[in-house]
Amino acid sequence: MSTIDESQRKAARVAGFTYLFTFAIVVFSNFAIHDRLNVAGNAAATAQNILAHETLFRIGIACDLVYCIGVVILLTALYVILEPVNRGLALLAALWKLVYALAWVFMTLKFFDALRLLDPAAYLRVFETERLQALAKLYLSARFDRYYGGLLFYALGGTVSSYLFLKSNYIPKVLAASGVIAFAWCAACTFVFLIFPDFTRIVNLWWFDTPMGLFELASGFWLLFKGLRPLAVAEHI
Numbered sequence: 352m353s354t355i356d357e358s359q360r361k362a363a364r365v366a367g368f369t370y371l372f373t374f375a376i377v378v379f380s381n382f383a384i385h386d387r388l389n390v391a392g393n394a395a396a397t398a399q400n401i402l403a404h405e406t407l408f409r410i411g412i413a414c415d416l417v418y419c420i421g422v423v424i425l426l427t428a429l430y431v432i433l434e435p436v437n438r439g440l441a442l443l444a445a446l447w448k449l450v451y452a453l454a455w456v457f458m459t460l461k462f463f464d465a466l467r468l469l470d471p472a473a474y475l476r477v478f479e480t481e482r483l484q485a486l487a488k489l490y491l492s493a494r495f496d497r498y499y500g501g502l503l504f505y506a507l508g509g510t511v512s513s514y515l516f517l518k519s520n521y522i523p524k525v526l527a528a529s530g531v532i533a534f535a536w537c538a539a540c541t542f543v544f545l546i547f548p549d550f551t552r553i554v555n556l557w558w559f560d561t562p563m564g565l566f567e568l569a570s571g572f573w574l575l576f577k578g579l580r581p582l583a584v585a586e587h588i
Contacts, residue, residue: 355521355579362431363521367575369428370567373421376414384411394488395481398469408466415459422452426508432579433515440511447508454501458494465490502560503541509534509563521579526569533562 384407390396401408426448433441465487513530516522540559544550 359432359435360578362428363574363579366425366428366432367571367573367578369421369425370571371575373418373425374564374567374571376421377418380411380414380418384408384414389491394484397488397491398484401466401487402469405466405470408462412459412462415455415462419452419456419459422448422455426452429512432521433512433519436515436519440515444508444511444515447504447511451501451505451508454497454504458497458501461490461493499541499544499559503538503545506534506538506541506560506563510538513566522570522573523580526566526573529562530566530570533566537563 388397388400388404388408388411390400426445429448430441430445433444468483468487468490510531513527513534517524517527517531521527537560540550540554544556544559
């Protein structure tokens, strides 16, 4: 294949915009809302923050769900772009990223369980307030584990899609190669971390997905403003 059709060009613009949009909304949701309300190691203070800013907490949930929608749009756009390169690998990358999106939906919906515990119906008032707050904190804290479980699949999908970009020449090879390295690094770190939590003493959690995030920002700007390059795609991968 030596040409890029119009559907791929449109998908590239969609992917570029979605890379940037999902990055912005997940950063806002996590740092401006969830981290603001959640008090590490203190269930009572966390409960007080959430009840005092319930609307903000619900906005955070809505932002997370919008992020999930964005991930599904992104994986679809990437499949349209990369399917002509290798249909099987493009589908595998999309399915792995879909697992991540579903994991994120699940962990986001669990926030409603925490909210119900903090503002309980009459039948829950037979339990002590401290116990309900502790359970709510448990639901909130479990988000951490679910994120890294899902991140493994996202990183695997990103490794495959970056490999296809590398072989296709749709984007600069240096950019695509950095994506392969960043996503493979994230997948390896996450896998080790799930087995050995003390791995964070060697590699800080921030370094798991930061290179991946930088690649997605760079790719987002490239695809949105530059699109796909004219190329000669390798016939066999």
